[in-house]
Amino acid sequence: MSSAALKEIKPIKIPDEIPYEEKQSCKKLLALYTSDTFDNNSWDVVLASSGKKGTLHFPNLNQYPLLEIEILKATILSMLSAGATLSTCSSRIHDSCFVFDYFENKGLSIAQLNQELFYNFYNYLGIIKLENWHRNRYLQTLQALAETGERLGVLNILSIVPVGRRFKNSASPKRAPEVQVIAQVDSLFFNLSNDIPLGYRVMYFTLRLRTHRISEVIAMSLDCISYPEENVFAISVPTAKETAYHVPVFHQYSFLADGVCESIYYKLLIQQHDYALSMQGQLKPQYQGYLFVHPKLQRIITTNDFNSYLVKLCADNNVVDSDGNAAKITSHDLRHINVCERLQGNVISATETMVECNHSSMDQTLGYGYPSKKDEAKHLAKITKQIPLFGEQKEVQCLQVPSFKYDRLLDEPTTRMIPGYGICCNQTCKPQFEKCLACESFLPDPAYRDYFSAAIDLLLKRNQRIVQKHGDNTIVQHNEELIRLYQVCIKTIDSESIHRS
Template identity: 80%
Template sequence: MSSAALQVIGEFKIPIGIPDAAKKSYERLLTLYSSNSFDGNTWNIFLASSSKSGTLYFPNQYPKLEVEILKASILNMLSAGATLSTCSGRIHDACFVFDYFESKNFSIAQLNQAFFFSFYKYLKTIQFEVWHRNRYLQTLQVLAETGEALGVLIIPSTLPLGLRWKNSYSPKRAPENQVIKQVDRLFFNLCNDIPLGYRVMYFTLRLRTHRISEVIAMSLDCISYPEENVFTISVPTAKETAYHVPVFHQYSFLANGVCESIYYKLLMQQHDYALSMQEHLKPQYQGYLFVHPKLPRIITTNDFNDYLSKLCTSNNIVDSDGNATKITSHDLRHINVCERLQGNIISATETMVECNHSSLDQTLGYGYPAKKDEAKHLADITKQIPLFGEQKKVTCLQVPSFKYSRLLDEPNTRIIPGYGICRNDNCKPQFEKCIACESFSPDPACRDFFSAAIDLLSKRNQQIIKRHGDSKVLTHNEEMIRLYKKCLARIESNLS
């Protein structure tokens, strides 16, 4: 039967599959990535841009229409540069969506507002995190938009496919310095029995801000010597590059540094071990530096994180409250960024380049220390601010009497009874708020100063009116006269 055939359910006609013309177009697109058939349930994919290969598995228990829309969506993702793991995740999420369709005896071609909100409410009843629910909503949106582009379903204008739950975001924080110091002591003490590959990997992650995936991808020929007494490691990164094509970044170290010399010695030992294991490895594992210490393959992220977890447990690594804790490879990246941003030696921009981040905001997002370390850091900063203790005595600027008289006659000069005059036009002095406060009790010794200030301001206002001067200055002087008269009244009241 042609894929353009229609199946009638009630008065609604549901396509059996995507149109023949569209299917042939996607079959041609698939040939760029695989020799498998579009109708097959397994695609062996090779990405020429990044030389990555893998297998995508499609379900066969769902209607043909849903599966073909999913395959078209996956090919769109591959052509846009998505990784194989991302595509596999989309297939997994699509199966969840299709299971809900099947439970309601519903076809994707019938998608409407009522069904969308029923799916939305269903997700709310499941104990998922917000990002997990939003991922299923995003998958449904991708499937619906692909189906609309293929002409097999119509999306009503009232269908809010972009609806998502708001995520109460709280930044990821680095582990406490106390925890990291305990783990550092275990790895940097060569007397401790730690497998070579894990120790070298830890050194690599601690001395620079690498991702664990980048370190695992380091090759046997990653070590070079650009200058005397300097060695350089070459680390590939693919996450921030177009189409995930690996770009190699080089990081240099002094061979006679305290930590660097130990690192170099261990690095060469791991290199020699990996080289000796090459003939025992399968082709996909050959050429890499971090060969597993016991198994004929390379170390994985789970291997390393599991070892860190066991190490923390067996050595009773605790936080500042005495609670058992553990770290992951990604925690090391966060603590490295925190150390650089707080150290004032490496700038934030240099840290961004070292992290292979696409923006400075992304790097600063990694710079949140543990809350207790943050409190200590702020305490160190505030020590420099003399909030308490001896304060430097404030003294008036002494000027000749003729200059003082000239400044006093100028309309913008502020008169401060008992103190002097002020020429800062932008200043909003605290004393004006104080004398206006009902709780303020003026000193009787300042009575003559207040009286003299009132007389002077009154004469100044007469001149301003006579010369048609600035009305703002006139208004300000009238307000000050009102305040000073109020102070005089309080003084007289207190004396009586």
């Protein structure tokens, strides 16, 4: 909005604080969560349903007008009563300060919010360097503050403000790190002679072997290890996003105690357990009972601790991508690479992966399964027609098609990779795995013939066990349909091979 438009905003009488009756209601609601007063700059909050405790810090009066701070506090109380976590509330406070700073720079108050000012804020977010999801967080924060202001009676023009407006997310999916990058980091953590703190190493193993969020791993309890049967150990991990009314379900994940990778993980897990147990008497109550106690500080490891260590480790050990550029990974990248490996391996179904990841939809899980552009280019190079060269040698040699020839193809909107299965060139559809196999536009990948064959054997054995135990016949029928589709893929691959010969 131009400076002239700003001058057109009619001066209105702005109250100094929220109405007395509304403030009294806020105080009564606040008493359910803390003994602190409504005017305090910080609240020590206890969520009775989940037993979680934490402190919410609000800005001081010398930073923003009292009215804006009270609107923010009323907004946080509404969020707590709706079941929001302390972490979510803390993020909303942080985002609100961004909104308040914008109003202060314009010499305005949030009570003056109107359509023109909203569009000005929207356009400002579009100019500054932010991801769309971050921009939308600030818009959602402004919406929450505006709705609270209207409810409290200090904002009366909400009906003309398009608060539902959002920035559209980019169409290109987030991709997993390059295989070359993750292999280098794996080699650092799996080499026990490297000087890596025990807690960070165990956390990396836990994230690498399963599809957990970093927050779920941090929340693993001290008694997470169990022994359900001989030669098997299990770890229990909270696998649901926590709210004030829902304590996460703890899922058990089993590992063979004598597996190559698992045996290393088990040994380190026990050492971390013993260390965390020895530290319990020195920890504050809020840090007691957790597995991942910090290796140097008397608290648990945080997301920032672990990600900062990953960045430093990559820098110190010259981890590079396929172009030779310095590379780094985050804890969330490990979640992407795990999902990608599962979908490519075709051993665990996409539906099972969705359930384990606690995703809200299959689209979200499939969006995690995109490998890096470089890895996709190599994949395309392998599955295209190879040109045989007949030389003096009796064996037939094939040209290795350079992957850079397919980089451009990957940028075409009609090219969609189906990880682990093949390639689809139908612009109007999304990868749907089992459905893709029955699609006329689907071309099975010859390089994955062995995977299709192995999957058939696995499903046949599963069906035999289900029939013997008089299990669910619908699962048998579903597996039989998959077997039929896999057999069609093998038949297509073999017929193509005969045709080329």
